[in-house]
Amino acid sequence: MPNANIGLLPNHISPKKYDITIEPDLNQFDFSGNISIDIKIDRKTDTIRLNSSELQINSCQLSSKHGKVFTPNSISEEKDSENIFFKFEKEISPGDYILFISYNGTLNDKLRGFYRSQYKDSKGKIKHLATTQFEPTDARKAIPCWDEPKFKSNFKLRLIIPQNLQAISNMPILSTTAIGEKKIIEFAETPIMSTYLLAFIIGELSCIERSTPDGTLMRIWTTKDKEALGEFALDVSCNLLNYFNEYFGIPYPLPKLDHIAIPDFAAGAMENWGAITYRENALLVDPNKSSSMTKQNVASIISHEMAHMWFGDLVTMDWWNDLWLNESFASWMGDKAVDNLFPDWEIWNQFITYDTHEAFNLDGLENSHPIEQEVNNPGEIGQLFDAISYSKGASLLRMIESFIGAEIFRAGISNYLMKNAFGNATTKDLWVALSEASGKPISEIMDSWTNQTGYPWINANIELDSNKKINIEVRQQRFLFSNIVGKKTNSNQLWYIPLNIKTPLSSTETRTSFDKENESITIEKNIKESEPESNWVKINPGQTGFFKVNYNDENWQLLHKAIAQKLLPPADRVGLQNDAFSLSKSGLIPITRFLNICSAYIEETNAIVWQDLCSNLKSIGHQLSNTPYEKLFQTFTVSLLDSIKLKTNWDPTSSDKHLEMILRVTVLNTLGENGDPDTNSKANEIFEEYCTTGKIINPNIKSTVYSLVAKEGDQEVFDKLWTLQKDSELEEERVRILRSMTCFSDKLLLQQLLEKSLSDEIRYHNTIGIVVGIGNNPSGEELAWEFLKSNWEEFNRRYGEGGFSLMRLVGTPSNFKTATHLEDVEAFYLSNPAPSADRSINQTIENIKINIAWMNNNSKAIGDWLSN
Numbered sequence: 001m002p003n004a005n006i007g008l009l010p011n012h013i014s015p016k017k018y019d020i021t022i023e024p025d026l027n028q029f030d031f032s033g034n035i036s037i038d039i040k041i042d043r044k045t046d047t048i049r050l051n052s053s054e055l056q057i058n059s060c061q062l063s064s065k066h067g068k069v070f071t072p073n074s075i076s077e078e079k080d081s082e083n084i085f086f087k088f089e090k091e092i093s094p095g096d097y098i099l100f101i102s103y104n105g106t107l108n109d110k111l112r113g114f115y116r117s118q119y120k121d122s123k124g125k126i127k128h129l130a131t132t133q134f135e136p137t138d139a140r141k142a143i144p145c146w147d148e149p150k151f152k153s154n155f156k157l158r159l160i161i162p163q164n165l166q167a168i169s170n171m172p173i174l175s176t177t178a179i180g181e182k183k184i185i186e187f188a189e190t191p192i193m194s195t196y197l198l199a200f201i202i203g204e205l206s207c208i209e210r211s212t213p214d215g216t217l218m219r220i221w222t223t224k225d226k227e228a229l230g231e232f233a234l235d236v237s238c239n240l241l242n243y244f245n246e247y248f249g250i251p252y253p254l255p256k257l258d259h260i261a262i263p264d265f266a267a268g269a270m271e272n273w274g275a276i277t278y279r280e281n282a283l284l285v286d287p288n289k290s291s292s293m294t295k296q297n298v299a300s301i302i303s304h305e306m307a308h309m310w311f312g313d314l315v316t317m318d319w320w321n322d323l324w325l326n327e328s329f330a331s332w333m334g335d336k337a338v339d340n341l342f343p344d345w346e347i348w349n350q351f352i353t354y355d356t357h358e359a360f361n362l363d364g365l366e367n368s369h370p371i372e373q374e375v376n377n378p379g380e381i382g383q384l385f386d387a388i389s390y391s392k393g394a395s396l397l398r399m400i401e402s403f404i405g406a407e408i409f410r411a412g413i414s415n416y417l418m419k420n421a422f423g424n425a426t427t428k429d430l431w432v433a434l435s436e437a438s439g440k441p442i443s444e445i446m447d448s449w450t451n452q453t454g455y456p457w458i459n460a461n462i463e464l465d466s467n468k469k470i471n472i473e474v475r476q477q478r479f480l481f482s483n484i485v486g487k488k489t490n491s492n493q494l495w496y497i498p499l500n501i502k503t504p505l506s507s508t509e510t511r512t513s514f515d516k517e518n519e520s521i522t523i524e525k526n527i528k529e530s531e532p533e534s535n536w537v538k539i540n541p542g543q544t545g546f547f548k549v550n551y552n553d554e555n556w557q558l559l560h561k562a563i564a565q566k567l568l569p570p571a572d573r574v575g576l577q578n579d580a581f582s583l584s585k586s587g588l589i590p591i592t593r594f595l596n597i598c599s600a601y602i603e604e605t606n607a608i609v610w611q612d613l614c615s616n617l618k619s620i621g622h623q624l625s626n627t628p629y630e631k632l633f634q635t636f637t638v639s640l641l642d643s644i645k646l647k648t649n650w651d652p653t654s655s656d657k658h659l660e661m662i663l664r665v666t667v668l669n670t671l672g673e674n675g676d677p678d679t680n681s682k683a684n685e686i687f688e689e690y691c692t693t694g695k696i697i698n699p700n701i702k703s704t705v706y707s708l709v710a711k712e713g714d715q716e717v718f719d720k721l722w723t724l725q726k727d728s729e730l731e732e733e734r735v736r737i738l739r740s741m742t743c744f745s746d747k748l749l750l751q752q753l754l755e756k757s758l759s760d761e762i763r764y765h766n767t768i769g770i771v772v773g774i775g776n777n778p779s780g781e782e783l784a785w786e787f788l789k790s791n792w793e794e795f796n797r798r799y800g801e802g803g804f805s806l807m808r809l810v811g812t813p814s815n816f817k818t819a820t821h822l823e824d825v826e827a828f829y830l831s832n833p834a835p836s837a838d839r840s841i842n843q844t845i846e847n848i849k850i851n852i853a854w855m856n857n858n859s860k861a862i863g864d865w866l867s868n
């Protein structure tokens with residue numbers, strides 16, 4: 001629960017209904033507002049306190065039901081807590097009142113609160129739209145309000161806008177009335193909901209629409225003339241609605257659901273109830289120009305946001321410390337629904353890479369945080385939007401679902417939603433519902449996962465005894481990457497681990513659990529002495545458990561053969577190399593164990609397995625860049641791809657399956673990045689042909705072509721790419737090219753790109769990707785860091801209030817690996833603190849320390865191993 005004295009609003013006054021009228025001015029970039037709030041006062045008070053930020057209050061009045069009017073004799077504001085105080089001369093008695101406030105505000109350019117977005121229309125004319133982004137604590141920048149999730153209310157909204165513009169909000173339009181050059185649009189009243197879910201968007205917008213079988217109006221909105229790019233999203237969202245209605249057992253509660261693409265947008269998307277907003281490339285698909293991966297991203301993001309319509313919007317966390325409930329659930333549920341729609345995408349195998357491994361990477365740091373994290377102010381709340389809240393939580397939900405069974409889990413979720421509909425809930429409430437459904441002590445099991453930072457690794461010693469049984473000794477310990485810098489873990493930190501074990505000797509998995517430091521498990525199986533190779537043991541089959549596993553030498557060797565012969569499914573093949581990689585990165589096992597296991601994958605054919613493995617190889621390659629071992633390691637990496645290279649090529653066809661596209665791009669990228677001459681010259685050839693003859697590049701290989709061309713490219717290539725992105729009307733293509741342009745090796749070109757990143761040619765939401773991208777390029781890490789330091793003031797102005805952008809930005813120097821760099825980074829952030837991203841700064845510094853230790857421990861060992 002939040003600390004009481006940090007500006008949280010008292011409970012004795014609560015809002016019941018907001019009646020809001022807003023008139024934005026898209027020329028002056030400001031707005032005026034009038035708001036009447038039905039409030040209930042529970043005890044005598046002379047002060048009404050609510051949230052307001054960056055608003056100018058013109059007048060305020062309080063009236064009782066009987067028409068008695070009170071005017072405050074002072075209005076004061078506390079900037080730090082974003083509180084506003086209306087103080088009255090006499091105490092107000094308990095009862096129902098209407099609080100009226102007239103105010104003004106600015107349509108800012110910071111992509112938060114009520115803000116403006118600029119774009120060019122199809123004729124190249126500059127246009128503006130106005131839109132909102134309120135989560136977590138920016139509704140107070142548009143309306144004075146009780147801006148905490150537990151103060152749920154009904155909202156009635158009226159917008160006064162020019163005749164030629166459209167307006168969208170959470171609910172359908174009730175009436176439109178012309179007044180001179182303008183019109184008043186009145187929306188239907190919302191059901192009871194939290195302030196952060198309110199939304200309104202005003203601009204020259206158009207839509208495509210469809211009615212779903214249950215009568216929900218589904219619409220995809222874009223700026224004018226782009227609406228055809230919404231077809232894919234419309235199909236997907238209609239199908240998803242059916243799936244969710246059925247899974248939750250509660251029909252979608254609003255009459256319509258709008259999806260709106262916004263040219264400037266800080267996050268990927270935002271789950272405003274009934275009016276979901278997106279970045280353009282998170283919603284729009286061009287059937288001719290979009291890649292298969294963009295379709296997957298779009299479907300996944302829509303699905304995540306639609307899951308929020310129930311989980312987050314219908315039932316909302318009581319306070320932000322339970323943000324994970326919203327985000328983890330939407331991430332997990334979103335993937336489940338996408339898997340149902342697109343089973344051949346192998347979403348759950350991808351989940352292991354994109355969620356579980358992502359969470360492992362962050363949560364393996366000392367500077368991680370527990371899932372349930374106490375937060376008190378907007379800066380702290382904003383920092384919760386990280387891989388812990390999204391991906392660790394989602395991985396834990398997958399672990400419990402696997403533990404109690406999918407149907408029981410669904411029943412528990414449905415009960416939880418029904419019980420708490422139109423209200424607020426906590427993590428405890430979810431565990432209670434799942435315990436009731438399963439008859440298992442879910443709270444007891446999950447507390448160790450949600451209250452503690454980090455996760456365990458299991459050391460398993462496996463012996464085959466003379467009675468033909470398998471004896472497994474397991475020991476758990478917190479996993480820390482900083483083990484490599486000599487950090488010791490606390491042996492009191494233990495987890496309740498659901499433990500599944502698979503051996504080829506048995507058709508069923510052994511399912512057990514342990515919560516002590518050590519445990520002995522015996523599996524009564526008939527060991528085949530004649531076939532010693534089939535006596536391997538795989539702990540955590542399917543990688544549903546949120547922990548890493550190490551084995552004794554013999555079992556690693558048996559698993560090596562099992563991987564090579566594909567006796568294990570792709571999920572396990574993804575997991576085994578990844579566990580070995582992280583364990584070696586933290587110094588818990590020698591790096592050579594990971595390098596040895598790589599050779600088990602030379603006949604691998606699964607796209608997701610390659611993707612994860614190549615990303616680990618890339619990480620080592622990055623560490624070894626500019627060392628004597630760089631070339632040796634590149635040769636090693638290319639040699640691992642010898643076999644799969646023959647199965648992939650540069651010629652995608654329309655009949656290619658989604659995973660074939662992923663595989664092709666993964667293999668070609670890895671070959672090209674590691675200097676494979678054939679791959680790079682082919683990329684240049686394709687690009688050249690495109691530039692000279694206009695021969696279209698298949699969208700699925702565009703990103704590979706652009707980035708490999710950039711890697712070896714000169715000023716001419718730079719200019720061509722820059723013009724291509726500038727002239728492109730598709731945000732997806734612009735982002736793809738900008739991302740590729742961070743891959744130049746030429747430092748002068750990287751510097752040019754950095755300079756452009758802060759110019760008005762680049763959207764605010766794309767700047768960060770350029771700076772961080774160049775920071776991830778061994779040729780650019782120094783440049784990106786120097787650029788960040790010398791432009792800190794502007795970065796701070798734009799992004800300093802916190803959020804995804806700032807958290808990513810401060811991580812720019814994460815790849816440094818020398819003590820001099822470490823000192824520089826520490827000194828800079830000490831004198832230029834970013835309180836809304838201080839945890840990310842600590843994580844960055846920790847990562848640099850790990851890199852330094854890794855270099856000392858491993859670079860020579862790798863060199864020796866490769867030379868032999």
Ligand SMILES: [Zn+2]
Pocket residue numbers: 271304305308326327330
């Ligand atoms: Zn979300």
